[in-house]
Amino acid sequence: MMEHQFLSIEQLDQQLKQWNGKHIKIEKIELTDKDEIHMNLTDIAYESHTRRLDQYEAMHTLILNGEGEIQSSQGYQPLPDASYEIPLEDTSLYEFDGEQFLLTTDRGVYRISLES
Structure with missing residues (x-):
């Protein structure tokens, strides 16, 4: 098992792309809310929002x-757009312990792991 490490967004991107074609689980933990998403990851994309209308709109979005x-x-309900967005x-902070990614944002924590 790899040791726990903090990643740059570029390292996160490189490592997460290795999971394309695999089944993943995403757990979103906010203050009072917990969601669990299961998906067959096909691609990863990013959006940047340079002209934000308010502070609630994220600067960047990771799109799985x-x-x-x-x-x-x-x-269980199907994902509406065959994608899941994580505001960045x-x-x-981006962390990886060899088995799962932890993304910590102002809004909550997202745990991404491979389905066993």
């Missing part, structure tokens, strides 16, 4: 593309 489903109180800020 692929068919999947999100667990809600009603059970310049202050976001």
Whole structure:
């Protein structure tokens, strides 16, 4: 097992792209909210929002593309756009421990791991 390490956004991108074609689980943990997403990752993309309307709009967005489903109180629902977006800020932290990625943002923590 690799040791726990902090990553730059470029390192995150390189390592996450190695999971293309694999089934992943994304757990989003916010203050009172927890979502679990299962998806077959096909591609990774980024968007930058240089002209933000307000501070709630993220500076950057990591877009995980692929068919999947999100667990809600009603059970599993298909992802609406076959993608899942994670808002990123310049202050976001990216960590990897050899088995899972942890992305810590102003809004919450996202854990991305391979489905076993």
